[in-house]
Amino acid sequence: MQVDIRDRPSFANMLVQMQPGDRIIAEAGAMASRSASISMSTRWSGGVFRAILKRIFGSESLFVNEFTAESPGHLVLTQPYPGDIVCLELTGNTMFLQPGAFIACEPGVSLGLGWAGIRSFIAREGAFRLKVTGHGRVWFGAYGAIFTKDVVGEYVVDSGHLVAYEPTVGIRVALAGGIFSSFFSGEGIVTRVHGQGKVYLQSRSFGGLVAWTNAHLY
Amino acid sequence: MPDPNRTFHGGVFHDSIPGGRSGAKIQLRRNEIVAEATCEGEPFFSLPFDDCDLDLGGASGRMVFCRDPEKTLTIFCEERGFMDELRDGSYGVLAPQLDQLTRLRKGETHRFHFWVIASTLLLTAICVGGYFGLMAGAKAAVKAVPISVDERIGGMAMQSLMLEERLDDNHPATVLVRQIVDKLKPHSAIPDMNFRVAVIKSDQVNAFAVPGGQMCVYTGLIKKAKSPEQIAGVIAHEMSHATLRHGLRAAGQSLGIIAAIQVMIGDVGGLVALGSQVAQQSILTSYSRGAETEADLEGARMLHDAKIDPKAMADFFELLKSEMGDIPGIAVWISSHPQHADRVNNIMKFQFGLPETDYQKLELDLKAAQDALQ
Numbered sequence: 239m240q241v242d243i244r245d246r247p248s249f250a251n252m253l254v255q256m257q258p259g260d261r262i263i264a265e266a267g268a269m270a271s272r273s274a275s276i277s278m279s280t281r282w283s284g285g286v287f288r289a290i291l292k293r294i295f296g297s298e299s300l301f302v303n304e305f306t307a308e309s310p311g312h313l314v315l316t317q318p319y320p321g322d323i324v325c326l327e328l329t330g331n332t333m334f335l336q337p338g339a340f341i342a343c344e345p346g347v348s349l350g351l352g353w354a355g356i357r358s359f360i361a362r363e364g365a366f367r368l369k370v371t372g373h374g375r376v377w378f379g380a381y382g383a384i385f386t387k388d389v390v391g392e393y394v395v396d397s398g399h400l401v402a403y404e405p406t407v408g409i410r411v412a413l414a415g416g417i418f419s420s421f422f423s424g425e426g427i428v429t430r431v432h433g434q435g436k437v438y439l440q441s442r443s444f445g446g447l448v449a450w451t452n453a454h455l456y
Numbered sequence: 457m458p459d460p461n462r463t464f465h466g467g468v469f470h471d472s473i474p475g476g477r478s479g480a481k482i483q484l485r486r487n488e489i490v491a492e493a494t495c496e497g498e499p500f501f502s503l504p505f506d507d508c509d510l511d512l513g514g515a516s517g518r519m520v521f522c523r524d525p526e527k528t529l530t531i532f533c534e535e536r537g538f539m540d541e542l543r544d545g546s547y548g549v550l551a552p553q554l555d556q557l558t559r560l561r562k563g564e565t566h567r568f569h570f571w572v573i574a575s576t577l578l579l580t581a582i583c584v585g586g587y588f589g590l591m592a593g594a595k596a597a598v599k600a601v602p603i604s605v606d607e608r609i610g611g612m613a614m615q616s617l618m619l620e621e622r623l624d625d626n627h628p629a630t631v632l633v634r635q636i637v638d639k640l641k642p643h644s645a646i647p648d649m650n651f652r653v654a655v656i657k658s659d660q661v662n663a664f665a666v667p668g669g670q671m672c673v674y675t676g677l678i679k680k681a682k683s684p685e686q687i688a689g690v691i692a693h694e695m696s697h698a699t700l701r702h703g704l705r706a707a708g709q710s711l712g713i714i715a716a717i718q719v720m721i722g723d724v725g726g727l728v729a730l731g732s733q734v735a736q737q738s739i740l741t742s743y744s745r746g747a748e749t750e751a752d753l754e755g756a757r758m759l760h761d762a763k764i765d766p767k768a769m770a771d772f773f774e775l776l777k778s779e780m781g782d783i784p785g786i787a788v789w790i791s792s793h794p795q796h797a798d799r800v801n802n803i804m805k806f807q808f809g810l811p812e813t814d815y816q817k818l819e820l821d822l823k824a825a826q827d828a829l830q
Contacts, residue, residue, distance in 0.1 A: 327475065328479075329475075329478045329479055329493070329494055329495035329496070330465075330467075330478060330479025330480070330493075330494030330495070331467050331477060331478055331479040331494075332467075332479070334515060371479075373494070388476075403515065404477070404515075405514055405515045405516070405519065405534070406467070406469075406513075406514050406515075406519060406521070406532055407513075407514065407515060408513050408514055408515055408516075408517060409515065432513065433513045433514055433521075434469065434521070434530060435477075436477075
């Protein structure tokens with residue numbers, strides 16, 4: 239199965255070239271188009287109870303679609319907002335995704351929901367996170383461009399920009415600076431990522447878009 | 457003695473692995489930690505206990521990192537029991553490091569709990585202080601706003617109300633109510649206020665005032681009253697809402713709270729829309745318990761100054777409560793005014809504090825008005 243990510247970074251979408259027997263699991267609603275030879279089946283995302291939890295706390299859909307190629311064909315997957323998509327190859331390791339980031343994965347990858355903690359909640363990164371683990375490729379998206387940072391030690395990320403991170407990094411909530419600069423710099427609370435591991439960041443944040451839009455509504 | 461059959465799931469960082477990291481199966485051997493990466497080729501790594509630097513962290517805060525002195529190899533695991541196995545399996549070599557890490561983690565947890573509790577208390581104090589500050593601020597700010605603003609808001613409010621049939625100005629009930637308003641007006645806190653009253657044909661026992669002095673009295677209330685003084689009690693209460701400018705104050709408080717939330721947590725456009733609705737609602741429907749008590753006492757003062765016995769106001773409460781308290785949807789005026797018993801007590805207590813006066817009966821023909829309503 240060959241996957242090309244096209245039209246990056248603003249309007250990225252996945253062109254999945256499938257051979258007979260190839261399978262890919264995608265978030266419900268992610269499909270833009272597909273060859274008629276590719277069949278689709280829909281199931282609960284990890285069982286009814288887990289699917290409901292993922293819907294409520296992980297901003298994911300209740301259902302996932304499994305696409306199977308009966309003869310060669312292609313499938314186009316996309317995400318609901320403008321931004322980049324990246325592929326991550328899991329080799330038995332784990333990655334945490336922020337709610338709503340997941341787009342698709344290969345069948346060897348399992349998708350769970352984990353408690354991210356009070357710190358993450360205060361940092362406006364969500365109290366829960368999606369946990370992807372296993373063997374295979376995972377595709378996830380972000381709002382804006384995606385860039386990575388190999389953290390060794392400590393790194394500061396503004397709230398709302400963290401998309402994915404390895405379980406080897408921890409998250410601390412902190413003020414962006416002193417009391418004055420934190421409140422008047424527009425940065426407020428930031429996330430201090432510490433430890434050793436890779437983090438994926440998005441160049442735009444939904445919170446920033448919402449604030450900007452609201453500021454122009456009145 | 458390490459258990460050679462026990463396998464932990466974790467991971468490994470090393471430059472020789474494609475991408476620099478992989479999941480791994482971890483075991484403890486006699487002198488070392490070994491990790492078999494689960495990536496392609498399944499490379500094998502080992503780290504002697506003597507060269508092992510331990511650290512604790514990760515997203516959960518419970519992940520154990522084992523590094524060589526050059527920090528080129530990191531084996532990590534957060535499975536339950538891994539720390540205990542390291543302590544037992546290393547024959548005490550790693551025990552001092554593990555003890556120190558445990559102490560650090562406990563200290564950090566305690567500090568975190570302390571900050572969470574302290575922040576919660578501080579936030580609560582700010583919210584409570586801010587609330588009372590806003591209440592006081594709104595009260596002061598309203599005094600600076602001209603009465604014409606109340607009148608405009610009240611006019612808009614009256615237009616938006618879907619009022620039932622209104623009795624004409626010459627109807628005996630309207631005349632009666634207007635006479636009561638005229639009698640009370642000189643004793644109100646703002647005698648210049650343009651008090652106007654409409655009588656609405658409805659069996660509901662209800663009356664209300666909007667900002668600026670416009671009032672509505674329902675015919676159900678007039679029919680229920682046993683004396684003109686009781687109607688005067690209700691009207692004095694409603695006039696007091698207008699003169700104390702409760703509508704404007706409630707709107708100011710609602711908007712002030714929204715403004716404060718905006719300052720504290722950033723942009724909340726949705727809340728602003730909601731807030732304007734709340735403000736409108738608070739003008740039209742109900743006032744806070746404090747505002748009701750204020751209007752009771754100010755109403756009682758007005759009655760007293762007009763030489764009408766304030767007890768009539770309390771009597772009307774009692775009458776409605778005893779006769780109609782349990783009928784939902786009819787005794788609207790009393791049901792929108794909570795803490796009935798307290799209010800009667802407050803009015804009676806307030807009356808005790810007033811100088812003695814010869815109260816006079818209102819020479820008004822309530823019976824004629826009630827007959828005309830039949």
